[in-house]
Amino acid sequence: MLQGLPLVDPSDLRDFVDAVARKTQSAELHYAIKQPQLPASQVQLRRVLALDTIIQRTAVTWQVHGQLVPEPCDNCQSGRGPFTSCVCKDDFMQNRCANCYYSGERCSLERSE
Ligand SMILES: [Zn+2]
Numbered sequence: 727m728l729q730g731l732p733l734v735d736p737s738d739l740r741d742f743v744d745a746v747a748r749k750t751q752s753a754e755l756h757y758a759i760k761q762p763q764l765p766a767s768q769v770q771l772r773r774v775l776a777l778d779t780i781i782q783r784t785a786v787t788w789q790v791h792g793q794l795v796p797e798p799c800d801n802c803q804s805g806r807g808p809f810t811s812c813v814c815k816d817d818f819m820q821n822r823c824a825n826c827y828y829s830g831e832r833c834s835l836e837r838s839e
């Protein structure tokens with residue numbers, strides 16, 4: 727069983743996330759970790775992360791390997807979710823950002839389709 731993720735150095739976090747993704751059976755995550763990593767400044771945590779579910783693991787993997795949203799979603803602007811930046815990836819995560827996907831929240835990015 728994986729432990730909760732402590733607040734670690736972002737470069738360590740990125741390596742950790744890739745190791746977690748590799749251990750899953752998810753083709754999506756195996757694809758995700760081949761995408762370029764965001765700079766460490768975009769992979770900062772507000773709090774300790776749980777990585778028990780595939781949704782949590784998917785969200786954190788795309789947070790590392792996704793695309794920074796130029797205008798953050800409503801929840802990210804309000805400081806909700808475990809990550810300090812709003813990151814999405816194409817059609818993955820039900821068109822939500824990683825913060826909202828992680829938390830199971832609706833995301834204002836969904837409406838901009
Ligand atoms: Zn967001």
Ligand SMILES: [Zn+2]
Binds near residue numbers: 800827833834
């Ligand atoms: Zn969002």
